[in-house]
Amino acid sequence: MLNEVTLAGFGGQGIMTTGKFLAEAALGKDLEVAWVPSYGPEMRGGTAYCTVVVSDRPVGSPIVNNPNIIVAMNRPSYDKFEPMVKSGGLLLINSSLMDVKSDRTDIIQVQIPCNQISIDLSGTGRSANIAVLGALIGASGILPYETIEEVVTRKFAKKPKVLDINLKILRKGYELGVEAAKG
Amino acid sequence: MAKLLMKGAEAIGEAAIRAGCLAYFAYPITPQSEVAEYLAKRLPEVGGTFVQAESEVAASQMVYGAAGAGVRVFTSSSSPGVSLMAEAMSYMSGSELPAVFVNIVRAGPGLGGILPSQSDYNQATRGAGHGDYHFMILAPATVQELVDWMIKAFPLSEKYMNPVMIMGDGLIAQMMEPVDFDSVKAEDIIEVESWATTGAKGRKRNLINSLFLDPLKLEEFNHKLAAKYQRMAEEDVYYEKYLMDDEPALIAVAYGTTARIVKTAIDVLRAEGMKIGLFRPISLFPFPKVELREESAKDHVRGFSVVEMSNGQMLDDVKWATLERKPVGFFSRNGGIVPNPEETIDFLRKEYERTGA
Structure with a gap:
C-alpha cells in the first residue's frame, strides 16, 4: 500500500496542519509516513503545500511528482496541481472558493464546499481545513475515519467547545466525501 | 517508547x-x-x-x-x-x-x-x-x-x-x-x-x-x-547495501536523500526484471573504499552509476574506490533541485542497458 497525498492552499488556510493530522493518524495505525513541506521561497499570497507519503513499507523517495491524491483549497493550487494528479487518482476541490471542473477523464474529481461546511457549523470559515480532512478520508478511504477523529480529539483536547464543533465539521466533510466519491 | x-x-x-x-x-x-x-x-x-x-x-x-x-x-x-x-x-x-x-x-x-x-x-x-x-x-x-x-x-x-x-x-x-x-x-x-x-x-x-x-x-x-x-x-566505516545479494549487474551509488530516491527507482526497475542494487555510503569519511573496490572486482558487476546533488563530488571517490575497473556513469541535479524518481528511473534504465546486462 502506498498513498502519496499533496495538500495545497494559500498560507493561513491550515493546510500544513491538515497534512500533519493525516500523518499522525497514519502513524497511529503503525504505517510508515513522511510529511514534506514546501519550504522554498514563496510569494505572500502564493501557494503553500505539503506532501504526505503513507506506506506499509519504509518510505523511499519523499519527493513525489505525481501524487495519487491532491487536495486543492484555492484556485492557484488547482491550476498548479491539477495536471499532476496521477492517472486513476483523486482530485479534491474546495468548491467554496472556486467554480471549476477538470477536463481530465482519467481521474476522479470531487467537489466539497469546505469553507461553507465550516461556516454553517461554526460561523466562520476557519475550520475549512478540518472539513477537507474529513472529505479526504471519506472520498479516498486511505485510513479509517476513527483514526482521524482520534487525532483531532487529541489536538483540541484542551478546548472542549472547539473540539465539539470541529468533530462536527470533520464528520460533515467525511459524509460529503463518501457521498461524492460514490456519485 | x-x-x-x-x-x-x-x-x-x-x-x-x-x-x-x-x-x-x-x-x-x-x-x-x-x-x-x-x-x-x-x-x-x-x-x-x-x-x-x-x-x-x-x-x-x-x-x-x-x-x-x-x-x-x-x-x-x-x-x-x-x-x-x-x-x-x-x-x-x-x-x-x-x-x-x-x-x-x-x-x-x-x-x-x-x-x-x-x-x-x-x-x-x-x-x-x-x-x-x-x-x-x-x-x-x-x-x-x-x-x-x-x-x-x-x-x-x-x-x-x-x-x-x-x-x-x-x-x-x-x-x-x-x-x-x-x-x-x-x-x-x-x-x-x-x-x-x-x-x-x-x-x-x-x-x-x-x-x-x-x-x-x-x-x-x-x-x-x-x-x-x-x-x-x-x-568505523558505515554503509548500506540494498538489493545487492543476488549478483546485480549494475550498482547505483548514492548517499543521504538521493539514496532514497534511488531506492524507489530501483524498486520500479527491479519489477521490470533489471538486477540493480544500491551501495549507500553512510560514512563519507572514512569512505567505504575497500567494500566498493571488492564490488568492482566481481564479474557480475558491469558498471556503477552515481547519483548526486552536485556536479560530481562523491563521483571522484567512487572512481578512485573502484579503480574505474567498470564504467562509472553519473546523473545529477543541482542548485537545490532534488532528482525526482522518474528521471532517476530513466537514467538507471539507460545505464542498465549501457552495461549490456
Missing part, C-alpha cells in the same frame, strides 16, 4: 540532549534554524546552555572552548555558515578535541539558495580549513537515522578525539518522519581529566593548543593524525 512524528531539525536537537550533550552554540540560517529554536526552549528545561552567537565564526569558537573544557558540545549550520567555521574546525582538529558539527547543506556556491544540495561533499570530506586534517563525516538518509547518528556521533568523536560532522540537507531537516529516541543507546562521556582544562588543582595541568614550533614535533603530530584517520577507515 512510542514513535513521535518529528521534524528533522527538531529531532537533531532532541537527539543531542538524549546523547547527553547540554551545550549548543549557533547562529541561525535556513534551512536548519529550527534546531536553535527547539533547543532555545528545550535546553533550559534540562539544565543545558544555548548561546545564540553573533556569527558562525563565534559559535564555532565557543564550541572549541567548551570542548576544551571537557563538555559535550555541538553546533549546527548550513553551508555558508559552515564555511565561516573553517578556522575553528582546523584548530579543533589540531588540538584533538571531540565535538559534533551538523551541516544541513544548501545549494551554493556563495549565498546560493536554501534548497537541498550535496555540493559540500568535498568541503566536508577533505576538510574546510587549513592543514592535514579530516572530520569523520556521517550522512543519514531518514529522520530516524539522523537521530541514531547524532547519538552515536558524540562517543565516536571522543573515541578519536576528533570532531564528527553529521551531513544532511534541507529535505531531511524540514520533513517529519516517525522517530524512536531509544533505538540507539546513549553512551556517557569517558573521563576528561587527562586532557581537558577542568582546573589543575592536585594534578598536572592540561594544555589545549595546536601550535608546534618544532617542525619535527609537528611532523610527528601529523603522522599521529594520519594514523588516526587510518584507524577510522579500519574500525
Whole structure:
C-alpha cells in the first residue's frame, strides 16, 4: 500500500496542519509516513503545500511528482496541481472558493464546499481545513475515519467547545466525501 | 517508547540532549534554524546552555572552548555558515578535541539558495580549513537515522578525539518522519581529566593548543593524525547495501536523500526484471573504499552509476574506490533541485542497458 497525498492552499488556510493530522493518524495505525513541506521561497499570497507519503513499507523517495491524491483549497493550487494528479487518482476541490471542473477523464474529481461546511457549523470559515480532512478520508478511504477523529480529539483536547464543533465539521466533510466519491 | 512524528531539525536537537550533550552554540540560517529554536526552549528545561552567537565564526569558537573544557558540545549550520567555521574546525582538529558539527547543506556556491544540495561533499570530506586534517563525516538518509547518528556521533568523536560532522540537507531537516529516541543507546562521556582544562588543582595541568614550533614535533603530530584517520577507515566505516545479494549487474551509488530516491527507482526497475542494487555510503569519511573496490572486482558487476546533488563530488571517490575497473556513469541535479524518481528511473534504465546486462 502506498498513498502519496499533496495538500495545497494559500498560507493561513491550515493546510500544513491538515497534512500533519493525516500523518499522525497514519502513524497511529503503525504505517510508515513522511510529511514534506514546501519550504522554498514563496510569494505572500502564493501557494503553500505539503506532501504526505503513507506506506506499509519504509518510505523511499519523499519527493513525489505525481501524487495519487491532491487536495486543492484555492484556485492557484488547482491550476498548479491539477495536471499532476496521477492517472486513476483523486482530485479534491474546495468548491467554496472556486467554480471549476477538470477536463481530465482519467481521474476522479470531487467537489466539497469546505469553507461553507465550516461556516454553517461554526460561523466562520476557519475550520475549512478540518472539513477537507474529513472529505479526504471519506472520498479516498486511505485510513479509517476513527483514526482521524482520534487525532483531532487529541489536538483540541484542551478546548472542549472547539473540539465539539470541529468533530462536527470533520464528520460533515467525511459524509460529503463518501457521498461524492460514490456519485 | 512510542514513535513521535518529528521534524528533522527538531529531532537533531532532541537527539543531542538524549546523547547527553547540554551545550549548543549557533547562529541561525535556513534551512536548519529550527534546531536553535527547539533547543532555545528545550535546553533550559534540562539544565543545558544555548548561546545564540553573533556569527558562525563565534559559535564555532565557543564550541572549541567548551570542548576544551571537557563538555559535550555541538553546533549546527548550513553551508555558508559552515564555511565561516573553517578556522575553528582546523584548530579543533589540531588540538584533538571531540565535538559534533551538523551541516544541513544548501545549494551554493556563495549565498546560493536554501534548497537541498550535496555540493559540500568535498568541503566536508577533505576538510574546510587549513592543514592535514579530516572530520569523520556521517550522512543519514531518514529522520530516524539522523537521530541514531547524532547519538552515536558524540562517543565516536571522543573515541578519536576528533570532531564528527553529521551531513544532511534541507529535505531531511524540514520533513517529519516517525522517530524512536531509544533505538540507539546513549553512551556517557569517558573521563576528561587527562586532557581537558577542568582546573589543575592536585594534578598536572592540561594544555589545549595546536601550535608546534618544532617542525619535527609537528611532523610527528601529523603522522599521529594520519594514523588516526587510518584507524577510522579500519574500525568505523558505515554503509548500506540494498538489493545487492543476488549478483546485480549494475550498482547505483548514492548517499543521504538521493539514496532514497534511488531506492524507489530501483524498486520500479527491479519489477521490470533489471538486477540493480544500491551501495549507500553512510560514512563519507572514512569512505567505504575497500567494500566498493571488492564490488568492482566481481564479474557480475558491469558498471556503477552515481547519483548526486552536485556536479560530481562523491563521483571522484567512487572512481578512485573502484579503480574505474567498470564504467562509472553519473546523473545529477543541482542548485537545490532534488532528482525526482522518474528521471532517476530513466537514467538507471539507460545505464542498465549501457552495461549490456
